[in-house]
Amino acid sequence: MVQKIGHRGAKGHVAENTLESFQKAMDLGVNGIELDVHVCASGELVVFHDFTVERMTNGKGEIHKLTLSELKGLKVAGEFEIPTLAETFDLINRKCWINVELKGHGTAQPACELIEKYISEKGWEYEDFIVSSFQKEELEKAKSINPKIRLATLSQASVEQALEWADELSAYAIHPHFSLLTDDNIHATKKKGYKINVWTVNHYEDIQHLEAHIIDGIISDFPDRL
Numbered sequence: 001m002v003q004k005i006g007h008r009g010a011k012g013h014v015a016e017n018t019l020e021s022f023q024k025a026m027d028l029g030v031n032g033i034e035l036d037v038h039v040c041a042s043g044e045l046v047v048f049h050d051f052t053v054e055r056m057t058n059g060k061g062e063i064h065k066l067t068l069s070e071l072k073g074l075k076v077a078g079e080f081e082i083p084t085l086a087e088t089f090d091l092i093n094r095k096c097w098i099n100v101e102l103k104g105h106g107t108a109q110p111a112c113e114l115i116e117k118y119i120s121e122k123g124w125e126y127e128d129f130i131v132s133s134f135q136k137e138e139l140e141k142a143k144s145i146n147p148k149i150r151l152a153t154l155s156q157a158s159v160e161q162a163l164e165w166a167d168e169l170s171a172y173a174i175h176p177h178f179s180l181l182t183d184d185n186i187h188a189t190k191k192k193g194y195k196i197n198v199w200t201v202n203h204y205e206d207i208q209h210l211e212a213h214i215i216d217g218i219i220s221d222f223p224d225r226l
Contacts, residue, residue, distance in 0.1 A: 002210075003031035003217035004226040005099065007200050008049060012221035015077035016056070017047045019091050028224045032097045032130075032217065034199070037085055037111060038104030042067040045085040045110050049103065057082070064104055085111070089118055094128055099175075099197075099219075101154070102133040108141035112149060126150060130197075132175050139169050152197065159185040166194055173197055175219075178210060186213055 009021025010028055017035055025033050036049040040063060053059045053066070057074040071082045083091075085100070092098055100111055111131060118124040132152035133139050139151050150172035155162035159181065162174040173195035181198065189196055197217035201207055207225060210218060218226055 002215060002226070003197070004029065004223045005032040005034055005197060005217045005219040006030040006223045007034050007219045007221045008036065009033060010221070010223055012202065013224075015080050017049055017083070018076055018080040019083050019087065020080055022088060022091055025223055026092065026095050030096050030223045032099055033092060034099040034101060034132075034219050035085075035088065036101045036103040037107050038063040039106050039110060040068050040071055041065055042069070043110075044068045045107065045114060046071055047083045047085055047088050051104065085114055089114070089124075094124060097128050097130065099130045099132055099152070102131060102135060102138040102142070105135075105138075108133075108138040109145060112142050112145040115149060116146060130172060132173075136165055136169075139165070139171075143169055152195075155180070159189065163189060163192065163194070167192070173216070175199060178206060178218075181210070181213065181215070183213075186215065190214060 006025030008016035010024040014021040014024045035047050037045045038048055040046050052062050056076050059074040102108055115129050126148050130150045130152050131142050132154050134154045151169050152173040152175045153162045153165040153171050154175045156177050159176050162176050166174050175197050178198040178201050195216040199219035201218050201220050202222055
């Protein structure tokens with residue numbers, strides 16, 4: 001069965017990367033939630049997609065130059081708060097697995113440390129997490145910190161590149177843009193033993209087309225369509 005993965009929560013229903021969006025995704029019965037992380041100026045991991053706050057909030061500036069208290073003072077889409085990764089883990093609380101995308105520079109170490117804390121102190125499992133990134137150096141860092149954490153290579157350019165990185169990193173999965181998939185590269189990926197989770201699939205005809213292929217998960221803004 002193809003797994004339902006909420007993109008930044010349930011982005012099509014509630015403002016992305018907010019606790020309310022993650023709750024909506026869980027209410028819609030997702031198997032997994034994809035989210036993005038940056039390190040802010042005071043050192044905490046915050047869940048936010050962009051490198052700057054302008055598009056989604058009433059503030060200005062780069063995420064990594066703002067402290068947690070400054071970020072908490074902003075409003076996402078006029079009403080929501082920027083969550084920390086720890087707050088997000090606490091909300092999701094193993095109700096589904098979590099795909100942590102390492103967005104900002106230097107995110108691998110604190111993300112791996114927080115994942116390890118939840119595994120060692122709170123009874124979570126490695127299967128509760130996937131760590132993905134477009135940035136190979138962050139994935140390499142994650143692997144060197146804790147090779148037990150499951151990695152996924154993100155690609156907007158080619159499945160071949162995602163597979164090349166996956167081989168080098170002993171990754172768990174590849175996360176290509178759905179438009180890159182062909183019967184041949186799906187077969188090549190499966191032959192190597194990797195999972196395939198594709199993004200971001202919102203239209204019914206694309207979902208139906210993909211469900212005919214042997215893939216593992218679909219990341220969507222509208223997980224209720226899956």
